[in-house]
Amino acid sequence: MxxxxxxxxxxxxxxxxxxxxxxxxxxxxxxxxxxxxxxxxxxxxxxxxxxxxxxxxxxxxxxxxxxxxxxxxxxxxxxxxxxxxxxxxxxxxxxxxxxxxxxxxxxxxxxxxxxxxxxxxxxxxxxxxxxxxxxxxxxxxxxxxxxxxxxxxxxxxxxxxxxxxxxxDKKKVEETVHLAEDQEALRGILAKEGLVAFVANGAVLPRKSGISDLPMAGSVPFTSPKTLERTFTLPHKGEITGMAVARGITLIVGGGYHGKSTLLEAIQSGVYNHIAGDGREFVLTDDTAVKLRAEDGRSVRDVDISLFINDLPNGKDTKVFSTEDASGSTSQAA
Known part of the structure; x- marks a missing residue:
């Protein structure tokens, strides 16, 4: 050399x-x-x-x-x-x-x-x-x-x-490593407890803007509903409390601007660990999770959607339903 x-x-x-x-x-x-x-x-x-x-x-x-x-x-x-x-x-x-x-x-x-x-x-x-x-x-x-x-x-x-x-900054390096170890420990707890996601109390979920992934200043910290609240112990942080989402179907409802999409987007991004200061450090999701969403305008052919949609104004049969331009709800039903 x-x-x-x-x-x-x-x-x-x-x-x-x-x-x-x-x-x-x-x-x-x-x-x-x-x-x-x-x-x-x-x-x-x-x-x-x-x-x-x-x-x-x-x-x-x-x-x-x-x-x-x-x-x-x-x-x-x-x-x-x-x-x-x-x-x-x-x-x-x-x-x-x-x-x-x-x-x-x-x-x-x-x-x-x-x-x-x-x-x-x-x-x-x-x-x-x-x-x-x-x-x-x-x-x-x-x-x-x-x-x-x-x-x-x-x-x-x-x-x-x-x-x-x-x-x-040796303290910052140590904190970086300890955060990663706590995140890994919490993921292990979720798997053991049959949970698919966890959102810590105090987490900052809203982002600065639609084109920025930075946390929004002055936003309201997340607080878990008592019915879903769980507390776990991590190796470095100690006790942490938040909303635990179990396997199965969980429905999120609420009025406009109540944070439904914000929560879903945070859970969606929880398949990845986040850096300190992001606000979502302990918003964690099963790393095998995928996002499915309704797709406007897609083609649907010969699908039975009668369980969700029927009695259409044009009398169209929803047991063998086809369209070249499905609406969001029709696409989701299919």
Missing amino acids: KSSNELRTMLRSIDHRSYPAYKSLAGQWQFDRYVLSIDHVQGDPFASPSSLHVELAHKVDGFPAVYYKEDCSRIALQDYLTRRLAEQFERYNFKAKGSGKSGLMSISRCGQEILERSACEITETKLIVRFHVGFPAFGRSVNAGDMEKILFDFLPRCVEFGLLYARQ
Whole structure:
């Protein structure tokens, strides 16, 4: 494996050459704390940015092994590190100048859900983080000076402050792992108790807007009806009380703007764990659940819907019902 000094020398040697000269940098390079792999080099500054990844041995990243021993905590820690590195990239994004996507530094954008992503992977021996960089250009020529800033100044700082345990808020890391373990424990309780969903008292279900998944400020916290209220004990949080939904058919009714859809959407998203501060941290649903909804306008052929709909104004037979444009209720009945 070649050293970072060799990378610097090679980079300087291609300065102002045609942009495809960047492809000569592909490969693995040993830096002080990590191995940098340049996996794919974009062919043009206006093309999709180049793909890179870094690998850190666990003795370097310093995270306690207990934090990634179980799948639930490992995935939560990976999610945390992806967000941390994204924050660091934002500080240096496009600080290297040039044409097209020159200077872009990015990693997978995380939503409110905690998901296993290819962007960050923790194995038994190392931490692997994958991201994208827009290699700087003068028009369509190599801008080695700004590329050197990215590889030897910006990226090492991002790795240090985004991926090293010594630079993290240790209490926040611990809380992230403990939340994941509590969520996993609660999912186990639901399965054991024959429940399909749980909505904790105090949960914030409404979202900021129709295009934002952030919690709505000033919304009314959820309170379970007493008939469905259950209390469970979690390993870190302790006792938690909320609405438990049993297997079978549960009907949710209410007037307009009473929160029926909001509750259903929260339960729907409960197949995923959510980050601290989302408001739905303990809104959990059986992770095999799927959403079914009535579909306006679909074709229905030869279906018996007489149990739900009959005596149609046009006298149409609902025991062998067909239509090319079903209404919502007809579609649901079918």
